[in-house]
Amino acid sequence: MRRSPKDNLESHRKISRRGLMLGGIQAAAVLTLTYRMRHLQVDQADQFKLLAEENSIKIRLLPPARGLIFDRSGAVIAGNEQNYRITITPEDAGDPEMVLERLQALIPLSPEDLDRTRREIARRSPTLPISIADRLSWEQFSLVAVNAPALPGVTTEVGLSRVYPQGPDFAHVLGYVGPVSDYDLSKLEDPDPLLQIPRFQIGKLGVEAKLEDALRGKAGTRRIEVNSSGRVMRELGRKEGDAGANVQLTIDRRLQNYVQARLGVDSAAAVVIDTLTGDILAISSAPSFDPNLFVRGISSADYRELTENDHRPLADKSVQGAYPPGSTFKVVTALAALEAGVVGLDETVWCPGFLKLGDRRFHCWKRAGHGHVHLTQSLEQSCDVYYYDIAQRVGIDKIAAMARRLGVGEEFDLPMSAISGGLAPDKDWKKRTYGKDWLIGDTLNAGIGQGFVLASPLQLAVMSARVASGRNVMPRLIRAIGGEETPVAEPAELGINPAHLAAVRRGMFDVTNARRGTAYSARVVDDTMRIAGKTGTSQVRNITAAERARGVISNDDLPWNRRDHALFVCFGPTDAPRIAVSVVVEHGGGGSAVAAPIARDIILQAMAGGTPPLTAYPESQRNRIESERNELQLMELPPPDGKGQSRA
Known part of the structure; x- marks a missing residue:
């Protein structure tokens, strides 16, 4: 059948439209390919040239x-x-060895x-x-x-x-x-x-x-x-x-420098804390080491020298060390007994030089005894028999509870390594640890800070700060991170009878200010800077009955590692305490002769905000103190330049 001219015309129009569409698509494809070729050959010529030459582009991390x-x-x-x-x-090296x-x-x-x-x-x-x-x-x-x-x-x-x-x-x-x-x-x-x-x-x-x-x-x-x-x-x-x-x-680098220099070559530790805020103003362990050696790559000889030193310079004794607190712990036993109501403020205990328990004698450090002593005198003269007696009455569980309330046995959350929790032992602890019952003799030993009781210098400083302030002071080391100051909450009350705290403080005041006080030679004579403290001497060896009969061997006659530890805790000024200090000298001997003078010098430095006047010291000691100051090799520190400084 023949198509009409009209149909032919319509068919021709359809074919023309399709041809135009096809041609348009082809033209667009050609233009796109042309543009892409130009982009590759002209715009990216250099990059492809690099690839052709086997160059490569790599991403490297930049350390901040x-x-x-x-x-x-x-x-x-x-x-x-x-x-x-x-x-x-x-x-990229090909042959690294070459x-x-x-x-x-x-x-x-x-x-x-x-x-x-x-x-x-x-x-x-x-x-x-x-x-x-x-x-x-x-x-x-x-x-x-x-x-x-x-x-x-x-x-x-x-x-x-x-x-x-x-x-x-x-x-x-x-x-x-x-x-x-x-x-x-x-x-x-x-x-x-x-x-x-x-x-x-x-x-x-x-x-x-x-x-x-x-x-x-x-x-x-x-x-x-x-x-x-x-x-x-x-x-x-x-x-x-x-x-x-x-x-x-929170640390003051000038005070830290002084403390480190004052500890000298002893194997020792010291902590300085603000009794109001808990800020740690100085925390030192001696001897120390140069951390720059580890950053740069310490030699085998240098590392061996550090690890073989019997004074353990790599150990941080201020927080890692756990020592029998000795007589510094008597403030804990005293407060536990007062709070339990088993001893009165004016009640006296007779000290003949020992307390007999069954067939065993528990000796006082003063062989002839102290006679009748009440609470204040017991602290002033550090009578052991007084604390044997009241420890029996109050019991170990209440002593341990008071120790924890004052910071002994508490592992503080500070950004330091291997912080020791110390130990405030009780009956359950001994049963869990040794499978044995607690004995009365254990209580007597614990009452004077011996036996199982252990405390770090940090805990002893906190204990001193809490006794001084009557508040639950928490140690703080970080003042600000990224310019934002870490919050400081006002410490809560300890909940201890203020009259009992005042009595213990009076006893500690007499330790350093009464003529019969065990640390009278380490007193401060400036009325605005007087301190209160407690000496401690902790045994590291057993003394046999035979040795007591012959006479106890002097620390000076013993090998260094068998001598007693020397301890001292203090706070000041006594009328408004704001600084607390603890000092432990390993195998130093007596706390009154060794640790107390160091702590006295440190707390004066802290209270004065620098070198204290010589008039703060007893007149008979001033020439010696001035000479000792001149011998201390203190680092000359430049003032802060403020670069990158926190706004806190």
Whole structure:
């Protein structure tokens, strides 16, 4: 059937429209391809040229600046310094051994550095950079940079490394940082990619470790162009990371410096605390060590010297040490007995020099005895028999409860390593620990701070602060993080009868101010700065009946490690206490002769806000005190410059 002209015309129109649509699509495709070809050949010519030459673009993490740590006045006690270092990326190096040989010809590399680098190359991904050497001089750094074309895979970097300008003074508080180890990584479920950066430093001990997350910061990135031989051609882009938060401590670095110097070469510890806020103003352990040695890589000889020293410089005795508190614990026993109503303020106890329990004698330190003594006199003269007697009456459970109320046996939540909880033992504790019943003899020993009782210098300082203030003072070490001050709540009342606290304070006042007081020689004669305290001498060996009959061997005649520990706690000024101090001298001998003078000097320094006037000391001691001051090697500290300073 023949189609009409009209149908033919309509069919022609449809074909024309389809042809136009098809042609349009083809034209669009051609234009798109043309534009894409131009983009690839012109706009991205350089990048494809790099690819053609086997260049590559890689992403590298940028370590952030570690947060600074300041003392309470804003002086830097943990900072950062520039560190010139070199790294190698095995994948880009081709033959790492050949590169190391060339590098060794340019700069000195120790066998230890080379062995460590080879071990890292063997166990790490070839795409990760590995640190070869750091802390290079500018001349060494420049020499490697100039010879970079002959050192494929080697990169020169300028980074930051931790530095502790106060050296040993803050070693036990701050701890130190060190390179990330496999052990560190094994403790983390999802490690931060930052930890893969060569020789990246993290906190190992102390504040550095406990506040690692805040101090570390967040990584930045940079895009770099690397040619086929592993040489970095240029940096294509950079995004800086976020620096770690700055931290401000409650510690006064000048007081800390004084305390450390005053402890000298003794194996000792001291804690200074504000009785109103709980701020720790100084916390020292002696002897100390230089934390910078660990940051830079301590030698085997230096480390062996620290670990083999019988005074244990690596141990933080201020919080890790747990010692029998000796007679300093008598304030606990006294308050427990007063609160329980088993002894009156004026009630006397007869001391003939011993208390007989069955066939055993519990001796007083004064062989001839003290005669009739009441509470104040018992503290002033540190009569053991008085406390044997009232300890039996009150019982160990109430003594332990009072000890915990005053801070003994409490593990304080501070950002320091291995804090000891001490021990305030009771009947249940002995049954759980030894499977044995508590004995009356155990109570007598505990009543004078011996036997199972243990306390750290930090706990003894808190005990002194709580007795002085009548409040539940909590120690505080961190003043601010990231410029935001940590809140300080007013301590709650202890709930102890104020009359009982006043009686104990009077006894402690007489310890240092009454002529028969055990620490009278360590008194302060300035009425505005008088102190109250309690001496303590804790035995570390048993004294046999035979030795007592012959005469107890003097501490001076014993080997150092068998001598008694010397302790002293105090607070002042007595009319309005604001500073509390504890001092423990390991194997120092008598608390009155050794620990009390140290604590007296420290609390005067704290109350005066610097060197106290010589008129605060008894006149007969002033020449000696002045001479001792001149011998102390105190660090000259510059005023804070405010850089990166907390606003707290």
